Amino acid sequence: MSVLDSTTTILASGVRLTVPLAFAACGEYLAERAGAMNISVEAMMLGAAFTSVATASATGSATVGLVAGVLTGLVLGFVHGNLSHRAQINTFVVGLVLNSLVLGLTSYLITTDQFASHQVGVLSIPLLQDIPLIGKPLFSERWPAYLLILLVPLTWWLVERSRWGLELRAVGENPQAADVTGIKVNARRRQALLWCGALAGLGGAYLAVGEVGSFNQNMTAGRGYIVIAAVIFGAWRLGRTLLGCLVFGLSDAMRLALPALGVTLNAQLLVAAPYLLALLAMLLFTTQHREPAALGRPFQRGST
């Protein structure tokens, strides 16, 4: 295999590993800008992956499965939002419980049930896919991947240009001030979590009915946490967050591909890279105040 070919293979595998992260990262980014630190993104992806495969198996349509995945994410976003931004249970506690609940539930159900394999189709863009090196990786993907072209600008526009997004950012930076101006702080955070749930659900469903075609136990394997690491690595800016997803996707692809190419690189270091980079980013960025000031802090009127 020539160097060009193997580079294309690694790039293609890297892009495939990046797409689910990118969907979920758009959602997590928006939620974190609203100050909602949402570690249940893992649960949303895993739950959506399961329901998408189950629904696709039941209906025979991978597209319906994809929709079911989005709905699962929405439901989990709704549950998380109400538990932590209405009932005011610590958002990390809610996240941990949801993650272990969904992991337990999907692992349980996959051992008691069998599902037929369904996959959404590949959409190859003529001409563009013939570009050497990047043609195949970028322009010959399962069709939902191209939704990113729509969803990334939409997320950016929602956060940076819409009135709703302005209020979201106010809620994330200074909830007390936002509250005084009449913004319903916790309602905005719940809405942000719905967006996060829908996109994380899409990411999980894409992983299942898009790339793999089936569900295996704990198939997201911590991708939700990598998404959180990507948002931190991206210093709460959408472009850099997506760049983080690409870096982490590529490093994962390298980990899988390098042994076959005969290159030895420390596998553990590659697995640890997202978390290490996120920690380093946090160490660097905190003094620059990139982090939404109220990130992860519950809001209750009258308390500081």
Add this chain to the structure above:
Amino acid sequence: MSAASLSAPDELGRRLLDRLRPGSDSRMTAGLTVVLVAVSLGASALLLMLTGASPSASLSAIWTGSLANTTGWTTTLLNVAPLLLVAVGACICSSAGTFNIGQEGQVLVGGLAGAWVGLRLAMPGPMLIVVVLIAAAVGGGAWAALSALMLRFRGVNVPVSTLLMTFLAIQLVTFAVSTPWGLQESTQGSSGIADAQSNPLPVNAQLAGFGQYPSLQLNTGLFIALVAAVGVALVLSRSRWGFRVRMVGLNPLTAKHAGVRVGALGGFTLALSGAFAGLAGGLLLASPVSTNRLQAGLSDNVGWDGLLVALVARNRPLVAIPVAFVFAVLRAGGDFLSATGVPSYLVDIVKALLVLAFVAPPVLVDLFRGRRGAMPSTAPAVSVVPTETKAAA
């Protein structure tokens, strides 16, 4: 305060009285907890029936695996010790308002430090086990202290940094046990294959079990954990230091004005909770609950489960003892459950639902009573690192 409560002068008085009479609220919380526990168990039973399994058979399998005979009791009690230690550590730092969720990683690093010392140091007799446990506690404590330092000097959010550190710990241990110059086991004879695990600890680095009754064995680890729970409960509730810790948790500003070094104390409790988790890792390594080898799977979710124990016990170390017991029953029973054909993941579902059933009621009672804006009754557990604004500023 709403207009309605201003027009009814009794309202304020009633609320104040409610606050003075803890009975009414705690009765309501207890009632709601019972209802939610019943709902959780009902939901789990429903899941079993929907998937064609029998709830009563599953229940009896859990019973057989954990409490029906001395073998079950031995397994259950072996599981109690590490869970309880992790939970006790979590109680300390949550009391100071610092929320550590990285116990899983701290357990692993504790195990790594313990294994390193246990395999590399030659020491006579029972000295070695003591040194192993101390090294484990120091290892876990140091791992958590890194998060404390990140908070102190760079204002990094503690739950996030401890969470990320957990994933680093898993890779660190994996690296250590799959590197020949690290802790990987020596190759097995002619085959020359070495698995990703360490050699077993020498016998004098293993915790003694006692009581050779018909197979009921009590491990020293259990006594260490019980002493730790009672000791921490006493220190937190009776000592001057414990008072400071609770003051920082309930109101860091007041604590600061009273002369408490809020940041340093919060960081220290975080390191201390890591040390307890690390000690739990040492216990796992040195007691028969594991194979006495360091593996990446050594912690086996003990860190996460221990954290859940502390959440259910609402950060009271003494309450954590029975809760850890219940969780240990579920762990021991879960292993047996899978032998009867029901996936042991059922136990994880039950655990998660139980945690929700115990965490939600106090907050829900506040919500029903319209106490939003009042000081939350579970303040230390609910607030996320009140000291971090000052550290970041």
